[in-house]
Amino acid sequence: MAEHTLNPNTWIDKYSDYLFNYTISRINDREIARDLVQETFFAGLKSMKNFKGEASESTWLISILKRKIIDHYRKINSAKGKAEVRINYSDAESEGDWLEEQVADPFDKTAEDKLENEELGDAIMNCLSKLPEKQATVFRMKTIEGLDTEFICKELDITPSNLWVIVHRARQAMADCLETNWF
Amino acid sequence: MKKSFLFITCEEAFHICDKSQYGEANGWEKFKLNVRLLWCQVTRAYVKRNRKLTKTIEKGHVECMDSSEKNDLKLRFDQELKNK
Incomplete structure (x- = not known):
């Protein structure tokens, strides 16, 4: 169904x-x-x-x-x-070096980290898409875009205390969601 | 009830903690938060969780469309919806 x-x-x-x-x-x-x-x-x-x-x-x-x-x-x-x-x-002696080059470097975790960050980014955005529209907008502008409180208040026509209440609720919801899906 | 000079409520502590995640809490507010942290477990748990959220979001390197990009997309999509 x-x-x-x-x-x-x-x-x-x-x-x-x-x-x-x-x-x-x-x-x-x-x-x-x-x-x-x-x-x-x-x-x-x-x-x-x-x-x-x-x-x-x-x-x-x-x-x-x-x-x-x-x-x-x-x-x-x-x-x-x-x-x-x-x-x-450059010379015949170093021709066998490709064998060593194929061995994974244990200190090179860049690819693994990148993958984890990609997945984390997906999880964050997935949680953000589940928030009520107003909370998602304020959270995105404040946390992800890093915009000024004053600017956001003007854009959305809300007071600073209103903004902080919305931010608080959004942060709580995001933490709950990420606790379930990521932490 | 008269507002205390040094001691703050849980809600005030949460508010200061939220602001400090964005670097918007001043020194005095941070001091009052730290005083409350000495004895309030609820505040301690909140601060720990809130900091973890901030670190997680920083680590995720998330990017969003800016408002103008989103508005453009919205206009084009609305047009497409109408034509459908």
């Missing part, structure tokens, strides 16, 4: 940051990330009739986005040709 429904009117507010962060941590280009997120929403709109309701709205949109990201890499790879790595050894 279908348990989930789609409501495209709320997609941009609820999922654009989540999808954007997911993309930028994998693509590293703001403009392309923005385009891919837009394409994802448009594709979602076109294929709404195929939605069976078995997955949540966010999972369904992420699965479309993943395909878009794969397509993007396919496209740039076919344009560039296959990547090649060449190593030139």
Whole structure:
């Protein structure tokens, strides 16, 4: 039985940051990330009739986005040709060195850390998308974008004490969510 | 009840702790928070959890669309919705 429904009117507010962060941590280009997120929403709109309701709205949109990201890499790879790595050894004696180069460096944890940070970023944005709209907006502006209290209050037409109440509630909800999904 | 010069309530402590996560608590507020931390377990737990959240978010390096990017996307998407 279908348990989930789609409501495209709320997609941009609820999922654009989540999808954007997911993309930028994998693509590293703001403009392309923005385009891919837009394409994802448009594709979602076109294929709404195929939605069976078995997955949540966010999972369904992420699965479309993943395909878009794969397509993007396919496209740039076919344009560039296959990547090649060449190593030139200067003398015959050092030719066997490739064996050592293939051994994993135990001190190099960059790739592992990057992967963990990507997953953490996804978990944070997933939790953020579950907050009520006002809380999510204030939390995003204050915590992620690092904007001034005064600026946010002007933008959203709220008082500073109102802002801090919203921030407090949002932080509580975020901590609860991350405790369940990450810590 | 008269507001104390040095001793603050739990709610005030939470508020100062929230502000200090964004570097917006002043020295006196931080001092009052530290005094409360000496004896209040609830505040201690809150501060610990709040700091952990701040560190976690920093570690996640999350990025968002800025307001103008989001508004552009919203306009284009609304147009697409209308055409559907």
